[in-house]
Amino acid sequence: MKIFKILFLLALSLPLFTNAQTKATVTIQNNSALDRKETVVSIKWATVLSSYSNIDTLNFVVINANTKKQVPYQLEHHGNFAIQNLLVQIDIKAKSSLNLFIQKGKPETFTVKTYARYVPERLDDFAWENDKIAFRAYGKALEKTEGDAYGFDVWVKRTNKLVLNERYKRNDYHLDHGDGLDYYHVGYTLGAGNMAPFVKDTIRYSGNYHQWKVLDNGPLRSTFQLTFDAWNAGGIKIKAVKTISIDAGSQLNRIENVYSFDGNNPLEVVVGIIRREKPGVIALNEQQGILGYWEPTFDNDGTTAVGSILTTPVNSMWISKEQILAKTTIKANEPIVYYSGAAWDKAGKITNAKQWFDYLNNFQQQINHQLIVNIK
Structure with a gap:
């Protein structure tokens, strides 16, 4: 009976644990009076890992929450073996915010710019x-x-x-x-x-x-x-x-x-x-x-x-x-x-x-x- 209760509790908790590890939400806030177009934004990789620790660096996408489309990104190393930053290119209006979802998926082939x-x-x-x-x-x-x-x-x-x-x-x-x-x-x-x-x-x-x-x-x-x-x-x-x-x-x-x-x-x-x-x-x-x-x-x-x-x-x-x-x-x-x-x-x-x-x-x-x- 005790074993059954333990397994039941594990079954209830597992989906919650999985959801917490398969997605991260990035909020970018533009408090200035200027629209930003084609802006490259740097997100510390350590911060990404803190919210999405089991991310697969070869199989993830960044999704614009408004358009539902993929956002171009780059893993920046700055001469190091380890990843330093996640770079994304976005447009964002003045005095507004933008949500991006980082989740599992096959990334598109982005144009090298x-x-x-x-x-x-x-x-x-x-x-x-x-x-x-x-x-x-x-x-x-x-x-x-x-x-x-x-x-x-x-x-x-x-x-x-x-x-x-x-x-x-x-x-x-x-x-x-x-x-x-x-x-x-x-x-x-x-x-x-x-x-x-x-x-x-x-x-x-x-x-x-x-x-x-x-x-x-x-x-x-x-x-x-x-x-x-x-x-x-x-x-x-x-x-x-x-x-x-x-x-x-x-x-x-x-x-x-x-x-x-x-x-x-x-x-x-x-x-x-x-x-x-x-x-x-x-x-x-x-x-x-x-x-x-x-x-x-x-x-x-x-x-x-x-x-x-x-x-x-x-x-x-x-x-x-x-x-x-x-x-x-x-x-x-x-x-x-x-x-x-x-x-x-x-x-x-x-x-x-x-x-x-x-x-x-x-x-x-x-x-x-x-x-x-x-x-x-």
Whole structure:
């Protein structure tokens, strides 16, 4: 009789235990006054496991509670063996919330929207892109050659497809074959929003990157590290590691730099954007840390927009003959985060200076008003 009662109690409790372990509900709250479109949201994997401990990482889906459709997602490792975060891409209205269900199922094949890779066949380039824009940094093999450059390069796009491999294979990326081109000039400047030490009122450029490491590679976020060997920055020996992430749907990269040098004194650095000879439209907002530039139009190639957003206090902003600059300070071995990127008017989404500056202002507000994520 006792055995029967025990089995009966177990039978009653088992369904409750099973339900608790086969589903998790994620609530995303947008308390800001801005709609978020194509936004990649990061959910800590440890939090997912706390509500859904027996999740099968190869057989689960994320469902939008309103549309009942699958939501694109990515398991982010950030260079680790263990999963760090669950990334999802969503749209969410201002002053609203969205529920997502994480449950067992066969995930759809999601479109890969970000990509990054080392390009040994083109003098050690490192190139990366998403469904909006593309960039590259210059490597060791290009140093001290006629084509050397210090800053970030922009490859404009008017397609949501990934184009880097095709363009490198074609080896003709300075002409528009229908999806965009590389007509951005960097030279001996910071290009499209690179950062460098500013010592004794002079920009102290490093050499090009010498080591690289891909931490994650799509479909929603690609992250990589570029390591720069020590250089003499006005009498200060400095090393740098730059960790760059690009999200699907974004015009801007997240850039986290760590500078290593001796001493406890803060070091001044600048973020810069190359300035063209012909007039463009420049917007400087020291209080919000925003550099915005709508370049002059280059004949049939159109207009490139470039912008940077600093998340640390800005000491000053100014326009030199060659660059638009924002100065801030760093400490040794402490990460500094900022955002930098570009857009192209021929992509048809951002077609004038006001739209670009509005985009940068809205992006800055999104940084300061993060979405709130809860899971149960």
